[in-house]
Amino acid sequence: MSKFEDIKLLRVNYLRGPNIWTYRSVLETWLDLGKLEDFPSNKLPGCNDRLVAMLPALTEHHCGVGERGGFLQRLTEGTWCGHVLEHVVIELLNLAGMPTGFGQTRSTSQHGLYRMVFRARDEQVARTALEHGHRLLMAAINDEPFDVPAAVEKIREQVDDSYFGPSTAAIVAAATDRRIPHIRLNDGNLVQLGHGARQRRIWTAETDRTSAIAENIACDKDLTKTLLKSCGVPVPEGQLVKSPAEAWEAAQDIGLPVVVKPSDGNHGRGVVLDLRTQADVEAAYTLAEQHGSEVIVEQYIRGEEHRLLVVGGKVVAAARGETAWVTGDGRLTVNELIDAQINSDPRRGDNEDFPLARLKAAEDGAILSDLQRQGLMPASVPGAGRKVLIQRNGNVAIDCTDHVHPEVDHVVSLAARVVGLDIAGVDLVCEDISKPLAAQGGALVEVNAGPGLLMHLKPAEGTPRPVGRSIVDHLFAEHETGRIPIVGVAGSRDTATIARLVAWLIHLSGRHVGLACREGLWLGSRRVERGDCVRWEAGQRVLMNREVTAAVFENTPELILRDGLAYDRCQVGMVTDMDGVEALAHYDLREPEQMTKVLRTQIDVVLGDGAGVLNAADARVAELAELCDGEVVFYAAEDNAAAAAAIAEHREKGGRAVLVRNDRIVFATGLTKTIGPSVSAACSHARLGAHALVAAVAAAWAFGISPELIAAGIETYSPEA
The missing domain is CATH 3.30.1490.20 (ATP-grasp fold, A domain)
Structure with missing residues (x-):
């Protein structure tokens, strides 16, 4: 059989926020299978066997079958190459140390054209995995050689270059477990946890509570010892x-x-x-x-070196070092003995993924010094049976947290407080960490700012410690999520006008509001950018601002398809309509019914204690109510039969709604009603239509603003403000 031409990657797009596929960031790729559209996996002789030989762990993929071996079953029965590529890329990411399980592949309206997505924590890592997965699949199809280890190493190198270091990744993962959002602020490890005025920042294991003075003190070893000694802390x-x-x-x-x-x-x-x-x-x-x-x-203090991690005044982890030795055999040099007896340990490596570092005698002055004192050099050949000291108190990676004596805990915590560090790595030397220091002549030798966490996350021996969670708990109280209330207005009908009026009403409630819509970007009362700001980047600018205590975003269907939402969850999510499919052919949306999948994204991200605000006059919008995790508030500016029926049923269940009766806005909760301002007067004053007015009122009410303040806010609103 002649070789198949490569699957074409027509369009590759990184969706950073919640999107039509999932809540999380994904890489979306449009694939043209070409002739392979007529050749599912069961019609490609030998391909399945070659694929599994290259990636044996594909046997673990459940796929839609829901159990181990599910994907192999799909391969045997016959599945299309877009779906196969999805699993190949996912497996390469797993092998490279960035595990993921989410992926989907869907056909489009065009023959042989598919949309394939997979979970992508980092765009560059995802693109690298896609590139190598594409090559691997074509090699399997065409029975050509492919170097899987080399491909995995390339992806792993991209992970090292692009993704968080292990300490930062552990803190971010712990924040995610607590539903605290994060924003990466640079290409390195500077990360914002939370949004707006409720945010905290970390830079590896330093926080925005880490004092610059304390950090400078810690860098001055002599000053540190002087301060510690004055407080009764034992120091050499x-x-x-x-x-x-x-x-x-x-x-x-x-x-x-x-x-x-x-x-x-x-x-x-x-x-x-x-x-x-x-x-x-x-x-x-x-x-x-x-x-x-x-x-x-x-x-010189006798004993083993220990590193204790102090977070918020408490010791949360401890690790012990050990001396590294080799034994001569009369044949191998010191360098060769180090490689054979020490560096061969699988726990050792040259990057931060390994709990122990590889030892390189020629590059380490301390190792060279110890060798010279033993009359040796790296190229020397020790006699058979001779023990050679290679490193003193290195490899501080043996967990001993459960053995720390209370007196040692107290002294170490005191040292961190004396220096002034909220997070500190305190080094001490003693023979037995389970006994008081004074009795054994132990002493603290250093207090370090920005300590590494890997020794506690992946100890060479002992129990890993949840130090990332300890740091997150230090920054955020148990009930805090780091979130500010967010309102998202999705659709195409009056959305900019609604967003501006909602922002005004929230502003009157005493909050500093950030607003991003097609008319610009506002921080408080200042418009800092003109023009269309319905962009992911503009939304991030709002959420990064330390003064913002509430935010309002206009979200178009195209934004959701192109970027994803700028936030992961919101307090209030509104959908106004399902119009505009005609302008979205580029995204393979051709039928009005397809808009539901796009705009449901806004309702999917409503928090459990939040509210979805839906236009009851549009039956397809009203049907989104069943997807909302929070309360549902209906609104209707028109008194049509469909809206009346939906609102009546909703009110019978005790639900809230905003409607119009006799030219007055009505706030309804169950069977009770509160009469609001005149619609015609308000529309005339604020120069907006009835739909925009009623929708904005519903969103503000759902946000928690009282009908009285809403009425006063409408009277003072000006589109030019």
Whole structure:
């Protein structure tokens, strides 16, 4: 059989917010199968076997069958290549360490053309996975070689380049578990948790509560020790020195053995322990000088190094280090022994996905120093049976949280408070963490800002600790979600006018309102951008503003199809109509009935304690009521039979509605009514139509604004404001 031409990727679009597929971000790809439209998987000889040989874990995919092996069953029965590509991409992402389970593939109105989507936490990672998944599938179809490990490595490299580091990812995941939204503020690890005035910010394991003064104190090791000592925290005696000769003099004053380290270094760089001779001390000074602005000589504390994580004044995790040794065999060099006996441990690697780092003697001054004191170099060959010290107190990745003595907990928490850090990694050395420090001569040696969390998330030994959750709980009280109330107005009829009037009414209730609509972007009473701002980026600008306490967004069907909503959930979600399908042929929408799937997105994201506001005069809009997690408020500016019947039934069940009777707005709750302002007078004053007026009133009432304030707000509203 001749080879098939590649499946064509006609359009690739990243949907950042809730969309017609799911609540979360996805990569949507339009596929042209070409001749493969006539060849489902059961008509491609050998393809299924080749595919499973390349990706054995496809056997775990449930697919629509709902059980393990479901996707293989679909392959055997015959499924189209767009669906196969979906599963190939998902599996590549799983192998690259960014697991996902969501994907869908749907045919379009055009022969051989499909829309395929899959969950995408990061756009560039998703595009890379799509590229390699596409190549893999074509190789399987055409019986060509394909390097799966190389493809997975390329995707993994993109994950490392584009996605959060492990510490940030753990905090964001914990926030997501608590239904706290997040916005990434740069290409790195600066993240906003929550929206508007209720937001908090993190940068890896630092927060907007982390004091700059405290961070500078922590960077100055000598100042840190002085402050800790003044509060009764045990610290090793030490001196700042300015030359190798001063270092040796200080070592003699303090008493051997000593430690030499940079005063403002980090990650243990330039630190050499257990120094006993003048030559070793002077050599260690030269090394430490390369890693900091000043050098400290301090008392050597016997024992193992420990790292305790303090969050909000409490110790939430602890890890212990251990000394790394190799044993000579008379044949291999020190470097070769390190690779064979230490770096071969599968827990070791060169990136943050591994709990332990690979040791490289030639690149680590502290390792070189210890080797030299043993009369060795990296290329030396130790005799058979000789034990060689490679690293002292490295690999702080053995969980010991449950063994921390209460007195140690108190001293460590005190140290973090003395320095002033809300999140701190406190290093101490002692022989037994389950005993008080004073009794064993233990001491705190460093207090670090922005500590790494990986050793607690993925310890080499012991129980992983939920430190991401601890940080989120530190930033947000138990009842807090970081959310500001959001109103979304979706449809095509009067939506900009409705959004502006709703924003005005909320403003009168005392809130600082952000508004994004086709007439511009407002922050409070200031219009900061003119023109069409029905864009995902404009919505994010509103949600990032620290002064905004409520937000209103106009959402068109095209926005939902092109970008997704700018927010994940809302307090009030309105749908005005199902019109406008004629302008959406580019998205393969051709029938009015298809608009329901698009505009239901706005109702799908209404919070359980929120409200969906629906136009009862449009039967298709009114039917969305059953999809709303929150309360439903109907409105009708027209007194037609369909609207009257829907509202009557809704009121019989105790529901709320806004309608018009005898030219007056009526606020109805069950069988009770409150008469509002004149429709004709209000429309004349505010220069808007009856539909826009009634819809805005319904949204404001659903938001929680009283009928009296709504009436006063309409009287003071001006479109030019």
